[in-house]
Amino acid sequence: MFVPPPPNTPVAMTAIAVGATLVLVLFVLARALGARREGGSHDAATAGVVAGMGTGLLVVTLVALPIVMIYVGTNHHLATSKSTEFCMSCHVMEDYGTSMMVDDLSYVPAAHYQNRWVPRDEACYTCHTTYAMFGDVQAKISGVKHLLVNAFGTVPETLELYRPYSNRECLHCHGGARSFAENEFHVDDIEALVSDEVSCSECHDLYHEVTELDGMDLWQETRP
Amino acid sequence: MSRFLLSAPRSILWSSVLIAVGLALELVSLFFANPVSFTTFLVASACMAAGVLVFVLAVLRRPTPTGADS
Numbered sequence: 001m002f003v004p005p006p007p008n009t010p011v012a013m014t015a016i017a018v019g020a021t022l023v024l025v026l027f028v029l030a031r032a033l034g035a036r037r038e039g040g041s042h043d044a045a046t047a048g049v050v051a052g053m054g055t056g057l058l059v060v061t062l063v064a065l066p067i068v069m070i071y072v073g074t075n076h077h078l079a080t081s082k083s084t085e086f087c088m089s090c091h092v093m094e095d096y097g098t099s100m101m102v103d104d105l106s107y108v109p110a111a112h113y114q115n116r117w118v119p120r121d122e123a124c125y126t127c128h129t130t131y132a133m134f135g136d137v138q139a140k141i142s143g144v145k146h147l148l149v150n151a152f153g154t155v156p157e158t159l160e161l162y163r164p165y166s167n168r169e170c171l172h173c174h175g176g177a178r179s180f181a182e183n184e185f186h187v188d189d190i191e192a193l194v195s196d197e198v199s200c201s202e203c204h205d206l207y208h209e210v211t212e213l214d215g216m217d218l219w220q221e222t223r224p
Numbered sequence: 225m226s227r228f229l230l231s232a233p234r235s236i237l238w239s240s241v242l243i244a245v246g247l248a249l250e251l252v253s254l255f256f257a258n259p260v261s262f263t264t265f266l267v268a269s270a271c272m273a274a275g276v277l278v279f280v281l282a283v284l285r286r287p288t289p290t291g292a293d294s
Contacts, residue, residue, distance in 0.1 A: 007257050015254050022247040029240040036237070049236055062236070062279045066243050066272040073250045077265045080257045089258035147259045 002097035005121045007083030014076050021065045028053070028061055078136075081143060082125040090146070092155050095210040096124075103217040107206045114219055117173070131172040167193050170200045235282030242275030 031049045049058060080086055088097045100113035100123065109127070112118045118126040129139045142162065149155060171194065174180040181187070185203065192198040201207070249268035253261040 009257075011254050015251060018247055018251045018254065022244060022251060025240050025244045025247060028236065029244055032237045032240060058236070062239050062243060063276050066246065066276050069247060069250060070269045070272055073254070073265055073269065076254060077262050081262055083257050086257045086259070086262075143259075147263070150259070 002088065002094065002101055004084040004088040004097060007080050007085050008119075008121045009076060009079045009083070011076070014072055017072060018069055021061075021069055024061045024065065028058065078140070081140070082122045082129075084121055084123045084125075087124040090150055092150065092159070093124075095213055096159075096208045098213055098218070099208040099210055101218045102213070103219040107209065108204050109208055110219070114221075127169060129169075130166070131169055164199070165201060167196050167198075167200050235279045239275040239279035239282075242271050242278060246271030246273075246275060 028049055031053065035049060053061075084097070087093050096109075099107065100109045102110040105111040105114065109123075112127065113120060113123050125139070129135050175194075186193065189198050193200065246268045249264050249271065253264040253268060255261075
């Protein structure tokens with residue numbers, strides 16, 4: 001079974017900031033409830049809070065800090081959603097994770113994952129995002145679609161890409177690399193490769209072959 | 225500023241409840257990396273945004289009571 005590495009997203013500082021803000025807001029809430037109980041009205045509650053902590057701190061607590069926490073949380077979750085662990089948390093993706101552990105480097109995902117050609121904690125995202133201006137946004141929209149289908153729809157037996165895989169995504173890393181540039185097949189077809197007339201997958205044609213996983217040997221990582 | 229705050233009597237209570245719920249949900253969501261935690265964060269953001277809006281709109285819309293600052 002494939003065990004994805006944990007996401008490389010620091011959580012401690014974000015959690016401390018959110019926790020501290022929560023304490024401040026709970027303090028406001030406690031004062032408001034206390035003052036209301038004593039004064040018997042919402043006006044008394046408001047007056048009690050304003051008198052207790054000052055208007056500046058109150059506005060910071062109820063306006064500025066929540067906005068900052070939404071921003072901080074958005075950044076954190078966008079970073080986390082790129083992680084291999086995030087993708088593998090859906091049951092339907094388990095076989096695709098296992099296919100990266102196949103003990104045969106002619107399989108493209110296995111070669112990339114096992115040789116660390118892609119960061120292991122962001123393996124799926126690195127190959128399956130679009131390296132264009134709105135690639136990240138497109139990836140997030142696709143992710144939300146997957147979430148909805150997983151929760152409310154029927155997951156298809158065979159998963160397919162939304163559009164043919166563009167060579168641009170391969171050339172983002174391999175273009176200009178010596179091993180790529182000195183390969184005679186690449187040199188002969190470079191223009192066709194750049195313009196997507198010829199797909200990289202015409203030669204490198206073994207990917208996530210999840211239907212063939214049964215009986216295949218899996219790579220056992222050994223650390224020195 | 226205090227007279228504006230005093231003119232919005234219910235806003236502090238409601239907005240602090242909404243923001244506290246949002247922050248608590250966000251805090252929980254930070255420790256997981258899966259679509260459920262992502263959705264939880266979206267709900268948390270909506271709660272916090274609603275809390276901020278409740279407070280700001282109440283402060284801006286309510287008539288100012290005379291002499292509240294004095």
